[in-house]
Amino acid sequence: MNNIKDKFRNAMGRFSNRMYNFMVGRYGMDDLYKFLLYTAIFCIVLNLFVRSSILYFLGLACLVFATFRAYSRNITARRRENDKYLALTKDIRPFVKLQVRRIREIRTARFRRCPHCHKALRLPNRKGKHTVSCPNCHQEFKVTIRI
Numbered sequence: 001m002n003n004i005k006d007k008f009r010n011a012m013g014r015f016s017n018r019m020y021n022f023m024v025g026r027y028g029m030d031d032l033y034k035f036l037l038y039t040a041i042f043c044i045v046l047n048l049f050v051r052s053s054i055l056y057f058l059g060l061a062c063l064v065f066a067t068f069r070a071y072s073r074n075i076t077a078r079r080r081e082n083d084k085y086l087a088l089t090k091d092i093r094p095f096v097k098l099q100v101r102r103i104r105e106i107r108t109a110r111f112r113r114c115p116h117c118h119k120a121l122r123l124p125n126r127k128g129k130h131t132v133s134c135p136n137c138h139q140e141f142k143v144t145i146r147i
């Protein structure tokens, strides 16, 4: 019994060693990789309902490009692509991040902007009218939360 366990453990160790050696010198994952992967998943799932060959090939192209980038050995070129992507999306990334967080924490929190300093505030999800004191500008304002 222990013999089988040891053999399995050794095989897993060899496999992870091989994976490690395979990834040495390769670029790996970054923000552009994540974006391409999410776009690919979005296109492929949407294609289940819409049935469009354009969506299918767009999703496939994103998947192939993301995989190519992750295994690429040309690290400078991949880093340049990622920097370009980050520069292009620097204005919309915080907005998207907030919307994702809004959905993820919908059961426990509500997000409102301070009317004075426009900073997004995370408020506990308690029904009713509340007075909120902004931790950024220390001004007070009224908030109504409906569940």
Ligand SMILES: [Zn+2]
Pocket: 114, 115, 116, 117, 118, 119, 134, 135, 136, 137, 138, 139
């Ligand atoms: Zn404020």
